[in-house]
Amino acid sequence: MTSNHARKNKARRLLQRVKASYTSANAGTLHHHPGPDLGRLPTAASTDMSLATALVAARLNQCSPCEHRLSTAVLEKPQVLAHLSEVFLCDPRRLSPNSRQHPQPQSTEHLQAMAPQQRSRLLAEALDLWAGSSDNDARWTLRIMHALPVLHALRDEPPASITERHVRALVSLQRSHGQEAVRTVWHTAHSLGKITVKTLAEAAEHHGYAPRQMPPAAPRGADSCDTQHCDRPPK
Known part of the structure; x- marks a missing residue:
């Protein structure tokens, strides 16, 4: 009993x-879908991202039944969808700000005011970016997860001023010291005349960050993946 x-x-x-x-x-x-844990995103620390993680994992593993079911569930969670929409900050191919051809990240309040069809389109486009469009490659998802906290910290800066090299130079700084440190180093590097990997390193050293975060590089390889579940039985 x-x-x-x-x-x-x-x-x-x-x-x-x-x-x-x-x-x-x-x-x-x-069935178990391996995939990166979106709950690790610093901006989503206070939100249960298990549904979003499972949805992206279903797309990466090309499980259409799970993707459909989980999409329906995510659309009922505006806060989760808001965090998923942060992918629009990023061009995953270049790890730099997007070309503004995609929608912009949406707040929970804006999503609640949207028509259901609009939310569905937004989620579909966000999911395409999280999964690397047609690649369905977890490495793209991990690249985005490395870049997004930095891009979120610099979202008020002109997008054209931020390159992939800049983002890679700031990833480990963000991990060690947070988003405020990223903004501080960025503004200090700007005051040195031109933002380059070198001036970012000099600014980090000036603020005492360098020993913990240089040389600056975002890992390209696969990260550890958590296991997600779906209805489809193993083949």
């Missing part, structure tokens, strides 16, 4: 996390 009750409770908790059917969860037939 106790064992059966515990199993049902475990299945219900899994249902809440990934919006899977209770029958599939209880039967233990869930």
